Structure formats: structure tokens, C-alpha cells
Amino acid sequence: MPKVSMTVNGKPVSGEVEGRTLLVQFLRETLGLTGTHVGCDTSQCGACTVHVGGKSVKSCTTFALDCDGAEVATIEGMANADGSLGTIQQAFQDHHGLQCGFCTPGMVMSAAALLKENPKPTEAEVRHYLEGNICRCTGYHNIVKAILAASGQDISAIAAE
Amino acid sequence: MYNFDFERPSTVDEAVKALQAEDAQALGGGQTLIPTLKQRLAAPAKLVSLAGIAAMRFVKTEGGKLCVGGGTPHAVVADEAAKSFPALAKLAANIGDPAVRNKGTVGGSLANNDPSACYPSAALACGATIVTNSREITADDFFQGMFETALEEGEIITEVRFPIPQAANYQKFEQPASRFALTGIFVAKYPDGVRVAVTGASGDGVFRWTEAEKALSANFSADAIAGLSVDPDGMIEDLHGSAAYRAHLVKVLTGRAVTAAR
Numbered sequence: 001m002p003k004v005s006m007t008v009n010g011k012p013v014s015g016e017v018e019g020r021t022l023l024v025q026f027l028r029e030t031l032g033l034t035g036t037h038v039g040c041d042t043s044q045c046g047a048c049t050v051h052v053g054g055k056s057v058k059s060c061t062t063f064a065l066d067c068d069g070a071e072v073a074t075i076e077g078m079a080n081a082d083g084s085l086g087t088i089q090q091a092f093q094d095h096h097g098l099q100c101g102f103c104t105p106g107m108v109m110s111a112a113a114l115l116k117e118n119p120k121p122t123e124a125e126v127r128h129y130l131e132g133n134i135c136r137c138t139g140y141h142n143i144v145k146a147i148l149a150a151s152g153q154d155i156s157a158i159a160a161e
Numbered sequence: 162m163y164n165f166d167f168e169r170p171s172t173v174d175e176a177v178k179a180l181q182a183e184d185a186q187a188l189g190g191g192q193t194l195i196p197t198l199k200q201r202l203a204a205p206a207k208l209v210s211l212a213g214i215a216a217m218r219f220v221k222t223e224g225g226k227l228c229v230g231g232g233t234p235h236a237v238v239a240d241e242a243a244k245s246f247p248a249l250a251k252l253a254a255n256i257g258d259p260a261v262r263n264k265g266t267v268g269g270s271l272a273n274n275d276p277s278a279c280y281p282s283a284a285l286a287c288g289a290t291i292v293t294n295s296r297e298i299t300a301d302d303f304f305q306g307m308f309e310t311a312l313e314e315g316e317i318i319t320e321v322r323f324p325i326p327q328a329a330n331y332q333k334f335e336q337p338a339s340r341f342a343l344t345g346i347f348v349a350k351y352p353d354g355v356r357v358a359v360t361g362a363s364g365d366g367v368f369r370w371t372e373a374e375k376a377l378s379a380n381f382s383a384d385a386i387a388g389l390s391v392d393p394d395g396m397i398e399d400l401h402g403s404a405a406y407r408a409h410l411v412k413v414l415t416g417r418a419v420t421a422a423r
Binding site for chain 2 (some may be wrong): 002018019020022041042043046049052055056057061062063065066068109114124125129130131158
């Protein structure tokens with residue numbers, strides 16, 4: 001079987017895969033990084049969102065072999081070095097940005113990609129950016145609030161809604 | 162998904178060679194092809210990924226044309242064409258969702274020629290030139306019906322050249338679940354006339370609304386098309402909208418595109 005090598009959360013990794021092996025299968029099944037979830041497996045729900053080369057992609061719609069040599073970041077890499085929650089993760093906890101939590105890894109990775117491109121997004125920009133991430137519990141309101149809070153903006157106005 | 166061999170060449174020549182294998186298939190960003198493979202609607206023996214070909218990723222302006230490498234993701238076009246061709250940048254910025262835009266490519270979209278995709282309307286309205294590894298094809302000759310193009314087996318879109326219009330706009334009436342165009346209109350105004358391309362509406366894929374082009378070339382205002390109507394015969398009819406609804410959208414969106422054109 002072909003071999004693939006990449007950097008995941010700063011660590012070099014490699015493994016044998018098939019042509020059809022998806023990035024999410026490589027992450028979960030070969031590397032045991034099960035924080036990245038498979039929701040719909042049809043690239044609609046965004047639960048599998050990770051970063052490849054600093055850009056958000058759906059790991060269920062990316063082949064592992066297409067990421068040979070790439071820098072990949074997953075939810076496991078979002079915590080601080082001491083193991084405490086990263087800023088975005090902490091904001092999700094503080095603002096109740098999750099209920100069942102299934103979509104959360106993808107939401108956090110999309111939020112991180114958004115804040116990298118646009119450090120102070122408006123509420124409308126956050127909602128537009130999350131079009132590819134589906135949550136069936138929260139109604140999105142607290143997710144949007146958490147991301148705005150993680151960007152360091154005052155959310156008292158929308159918190160009162 | 163059935164298994165297949167996977168190759169990731171770093172040059173166009175290597176990719177062309179790899180595609181000569183039996184049942185080989187080119188892979189752009191994979192945002193349509195991978196779901197298709199999962200449904201077992203395609204079963205290539207070999208996939209040749211074009212994502213490793215750095216020379217196919219660029220956005221530049223040259224002699225009044227915006228030239229985009231065939232392997233350039235939508236998100237890159239959205240960023241890099243924002244000043245030189247804002248209507249095209251806006252179209253690219255509203256395809257799918259951010260993660261899809263980071264993977265999906267202009268070459269992949271045109272080669273697939275989905276009847277509801279956004280890019281074919283821009284290519285046809287601008288009279289773009291589709292450059293492949295072996296020749297140049299005008300947009301008017303390129304699109305040949307739903308999912309059909311002039312591309313030969315194993316031919317790769319290396320570049321797309323869009324003549325930059327004096328004014329242009331894309332109006333997408335979005336199907337909110339798929340984020341494809343239920344109907345989309347690209348209007349482009351050039352010194353020698355106006356071109357109007359329609360996506361999402363016809364069962365034959367993208368087409369030019371020539372009656373509107375004639376009227377708008379004489380008078381570039383939404384009033385110019387007020388007396389025209391679009392024949393619903395041959396329009397797509399599905400649970401999202403009837404043929405008559407789509408025909409109606411073509412006219413309404415063309416008017417909006419003309420009014421918004423900059």
C-alpha cells in the first residue's frame with residue numbers, strides 16, 4: 001500500500017493507506033485522533049473540518065494521499081500547551097456554544113480559520129462563515145456568541161437578546 | 162467507494178502522461194468527484210490529483226484579461242481577483258461554503274459543467290478562453306450540455322482567461338441547502354455588446370439569453386428587458402422550483418444583475 005507522511009498538530013506522522021483512504025479515516029483510524037468527527041460523510045455538515053496548510057477543509061472530502069507533505073491541524077491541537085482549553089474552546093464553554101457536542105470540533109476549527117482571516121468579524125460575517133457547519137442542537141446563537149467573544153469583542157448587546 | 166490507484170504528479174506533463182492509463186480520471190479539488198465516488202456513481206481505476214501542480218495555481222491580469230490557473234481554489238480567486246474583477250471574485254466567494262472554496266477549483270468546476278454551478282455562467286458571459294494542455298477552447302464551444310464539455314479524454318484545463326468587462330454582476334438565487342444556484346445570471350458589458358449567461362435553469366446546462374443581450378446592448382438598463390419573456394420549455398423542474406418559476410427567475414435576476422452591475 002502507498003505510504004503517506006504529513007505533519008499533524010506539529011508532529012510528523014506517516015502510515016500506509018489505500019488510494020481511497022480519506023483524510024478523516026487516516027486521522028481517526030490510523031492516528032487514533034478521534035476528535036475529528038464524521039457527521040454526514042457527504043461534505044455538508046462540517047463536523048470533520050480540519051486545517052490543511054492553514055486552510056479549513058472537510059476531511060471527509062479530502063484524500064489522505066492528497067495531503068502528503070502537508071501541515072494538518074485538528075481539534076486535538078487547539079488546546080494550550082499545558083492542556084487547558086484554547087481561547088476559542090474556552091469561549092464555547094463559557095457561552096454554552098454546544099449541547100450534544102458532536103459538531104463542536106468542526107465549529108471550533110471553522111471559527112479558528114475565520115478569526116485567522118478576519119480577527120474581528122461582525123455577527124453577519126460569523127454566520128456566513130458557518131454556512132458549511134451544521135448544528136442540530138443550539139440554533140447557532142450561542143456558537144456565534146462564543147466566536148465573537150473569542151475574537152475579543154463585546155457581546156453584551158447580543159447576549160441580551 | 163471502490164478502491165483505485167492514486168497519483169499526485171507535480172507537473173502538467175506528468176499528469177497528462179498519468180491520465181493515459183486505462184480508466185484514469187483527473188481529480189481537481191474533489192468537492193464533487195469524491196461524493197460521486199462515495200455513491201459509486203464513478204469507479205475509475207486511477208485518480209490523478211492535480212492539486213500538486215503548483216504551476217496551475219495563479220491569478221494574474223494580462224492584456225485586459227484575468228488569467229486564472231485551472232487548479233486555483235475558489236477562495237484564492239475570491240481574494241486575488243477582488244480588485245481586478247470584483248464580480249468574478251464575488252461569485253467565487255459565494256460558492257458552497259468556506260471549506261469547499263478552499264478545495265474546489267475553477268478548472269474542476271468548468272470540466273464538470275454541473276448545470277447549476279456558478280463558474281460556467283461567468284466563463285460563458287465573459288467569452289472566456291479555456292486553455293488546456295493541448296489547445297485553447299472558447300467558452301461558446303466548450304459547454305455542450307449538462308455535464309458535457311468539449312474536453313477530450315485525459316485533457317486538463319490549465320488556465321482560464323476571462324476578458325475583464327467594463328461592468329458585470331452575478332446574481333445567484335441560492336438553493337439554501339445545497340448552496341448551488343437555483344438560477345444564476347452573469348451579465349457582462351463589453352464595448353462591443355452585452356453578454357448574459359444563465360446557469361441553474363436549463364436542463365442543457367449554462368446558456369446565453371441572446372434576446373436579452375440584444376436589448377441590453379442597445380440600452381443597458383433593466384427596463385430594456387421588461388417586454389421580454391423566457392420560454393419555460395426545457396427548464397429544469399424539480400422539488401425546488403418548477404420550469405415556469407425558473408424561467409421567471411431568469412428575467413428577474415437579469416434585471417437585478419444589470420441594475421447592480423459595476
